[in-house]
Amino acid sequence: MDPATSAQIVPDSEHKGLVARLPQPLRDYALLARFDRPIGWWLLFWPCAWGLFLGGGTARLGILAWMLLGAIAMRGAGCVYNDIVDADLDARVARTALRPVASGAVSKRAAWGWLLCLCAVGLIVLLQLRWEAQVVALGSLGLVAAYPFMKRITGWPQAWLGLVFTWGAPVGWIEATGFDHIAPLALLYAGCWAWCMAYDTIYALQDREDDAVVGIGSSALSFGKYVKAGVAALYGMALGCWAGAVWLVRPDQLALLALAPIALHFCWQVLTLKEDGVDPLAKFRSNRFAGLLMAAACYVVGAA
Numbered sequence: 543m544d545p546a547t548s549a550q551i552v553p554d555s556e557h558k559g560l561v562a563r564l565p566q567p568l569r570d571y572a573l574l575a576r577f578d579r580p581i582g583w584w585l586l587f588w589p590c591a592w593g594l595f596l597g598g599g600t601a602r603l604g605i606l607a608w609m610l611l612g613a614i615a616m617r618g619a620g621c622v623y624n625d626i627v628d629a630d631l632d633a634r635v636a637r638t639a640l641r642p643v644a645s646g647a648v649s650k651r652a653a654w655g656w657l658l659c660l661c662a663v664g665l666i667v668l669l670q671l672r673w674e675a676q677v678v679a680l681g682s683l684g685l686v687a688a689y690p691f692m693k694r695i696t697g698w699p700q701a702w703l704g705l706v707f708t709w710g711a712p713v714g715w716i717e718a719t720g721f722d723h724i725a726p727l728a729l730l731y732a733g734c735w736a737w738c739m740a741y742d743t744i745y746a747l748q749d750r751e752d753d754a755v756v757g758i759g760s761s762a763l764s765f766g767k768y769v770k771a772g773v774a775a776l777y778g779m780a781l782g783c784w785a786g787a788v789w790l791v792r793p794d795q796l797a798l799l800a801l802a803p804i805a806l807h808f809c810w811q812v813l814t815l816k817e818d819g820v821d822p823l824a825k826f827r828s829n830r831f832a833g834l835l836m837a838a839a840c841y842v843v844g845a846a
Contacts (some may be wrong), residue, residue, distance in 0.1 A: 571656055574625060574642045575618030581827050582621070585741070586707055587613035588833030589734045593714025595840035596730060596791055605670065605717060612667035613710065619660035620686055620706075626653050627690035634756050637749060675717040682709040697759035700742040701735075707742075708734035726790040733783030740776035741829045743769065744815065747822035770815055777808040784836070792843050800839035807832050 561569055561578040576582050590609040594602060625632065625643040632644035642648040648656075668676055685706045692699035711734045715727045739761065746753070746762035747769065753760045765772040781801060788797050811825050811832075 570642045570647045574622050574648055574653060574656060575660060576621045577618065581830055583610075583614045583617040584830045584833060585738070586617045586710060588710075588830075588837060589708040590710030590714040591833075591837045592734070592840045593711040593716075593727065593730060594718050595714075595837060595844040596726065596787065597715040597718030598844050599714070599718030600841050600845040602718070608667050608670045609710065609714065612664055615660045615663035615667065619657055619664060620689075622653055622657040622660065623686070624690045626650055626657070631693075631756060631758060635749060635753070671713070671717055672720070674720050675713050678716045679709075679713045682706065685709070693753075693758040693760070695759075697764040698761050699759050700739045700746065700761040703742055704735035704738040707738050726787040729783045729787035729790065733780040733787065736776045736779040736783065737829075737832075740773045740780065741826055741832075743773055743776070744811075744822050745826040747817055748819060769817065770812060773815065774812045777812065781805050781808065784839075788839070788843050792846055797843050797846070800842045801836075804832055804835040804839065807835055 561572055564572055572578060587610050590613065591606060594600075594606060594609070599605070625641050628638075629643045629650070632638035632641050638644060643650060643653050668679055671679065685702070689699070689702055689706050692702040696702075708731065711731050712727060715724070715730065743761040743765065746760045750760065750762050753763055761772070762769055781804070784801055785798055788801065791797075807828070811828060815821060815825055
């Protein structure tokens with residue numbers, strides 16, 4: 543990869559080689575939708591799988607595949623919208639200054655067109671769901687639209703992101719069960735919120751200095767010197783809520799053991815977290831594996 547190509551790829555890209563092989567215009571659009579960073583769509587997808595599996599839809603692998611496609615498309619759409627709104631802020635933060643809209647590689651008008659294309663894919667996926675799940679999925683649009691503005695008005699934008707990025711859990715659950723017996727869903731979703739807030743607080747550790755200079759909110763800043771304690775408390779809340787959801791689905795102490803692997807993973811994250819410029823990104827990305835562990839737990843409980 544030549545230096546000019548490398549300079550146009552953001553530092554936390556996971557697939558620099560693959561993205562670099564695309565022609566420049568296509569590369570810009572791929573970067574805009576974060577196709578070079580699949581961690582985002584996995585984090586959006588896993589709650590869909592958890593809700594579907596825990597709700598008893600363990601045999602519905604076809605709809606699960608549609609949900610994965612929807613997660614890829616809608617995560618991309620969300621990133622495009624976020625970059626359009628945040629272009630001025632992104633240009634002032636070192637880690638985000640190279641994003642296509644902030645750098646001028648893609649115009650805002652072209653970005654809006656790309657956003658509509660991604661939403662069209664999302665609409666195709668939406669039509670595969672039962673009507674109740676369609677209604678729930680559409681309910682997230684207001685949350686998504688408001689998210690980019692949260693960092694401007696609150697020191698805890700991750701709390702709003704937790705509502706947005708785990709909305710797949712209600713969609714998956716309702717797809718499997720309809721609107722009957724939603725008490726486990728409430729606990730599942732609450733746990734998902736805490737999980738998302740924890741991992742995005744870890745992610746935000748990378749930008750604490752820039753965020754403070756620019757004047758935007760971040761839970762990594764708001765927690766101050768208690769970041770690790772805050773993350774630990776959030777992960778503890780997630781596990782407690784998920785344990786309650788599992789118990790309501792299958793009131794058996796053995797069922798709770800399904801959560802042991804992800805509990806150990808969370809302990810590892812907190813105990814080994816370093817507040818430097820490298821480890822937070824690695825710990826953040828490790829939540830892709832945490833999602834798989836939780837999916838396995840939900841599958842075992844939901845299939846029983």
